[in-house]
Amino acid sequence: MMKRILVVEDNDLNRKLFCDVLAANGFSVEPVADGEMAIDRARAFVPNLVIMDIQLPNVSGLDLIARLKRDANLRNTPVLAVTAYAGKGDEERIREVGAQGYLAKPVSIGPFMAAVRNLIDRDSREAAA
Template structure:
């Protein structure tokens, strides 16, 4: 199973990548969303982990673009963000995110959410 990770913080990106690889996933980790659709096309992820605060383009805009894409709107997006306000969470969910985790994320909960979303996609 392939997961696309969009996270601008180098340490967070590396740690989360290593954890997901340890769990057996193929991971493409990007520091921004600049080449998002090329990455989607080349990597064909089954799930996207998305930070909302990215350089150049924010996660909300990325969510909108994914939802408007006939090729990618069905790919589940899980937001992992430092934005803890309910309004941020609601906005992300309204834009198509399936789940929302506030950093620092509890890895067992994230692992479970990823497995549930991937299993849902196979059902």
């Protein structure tokens, strides 16, 4: 079965790049430009992984991760946080709210796909256990 990835990214170019690369690697992708819609789209799409931009207009990616982790149907979905504003302590703060992966922008395709596969594979292993 094709793995599903929700991409929450407000930057059109980044969202298109992430979605194109993921689709080319065999994933079913659901793009979301507006963070306010992310939780509802996640509930409808039921992703195997969420890629979450941290710097979103109107709502913080950190808040969205925390909301995902409080949702009974989504709490076990792994989250890969991606941010352009990586400062001291940011990775720790992002992981504390529930993200299992973290990448700083600009993101290279190799490390991006390695992080995606690691989280998808880990999710598959945990579901089988």
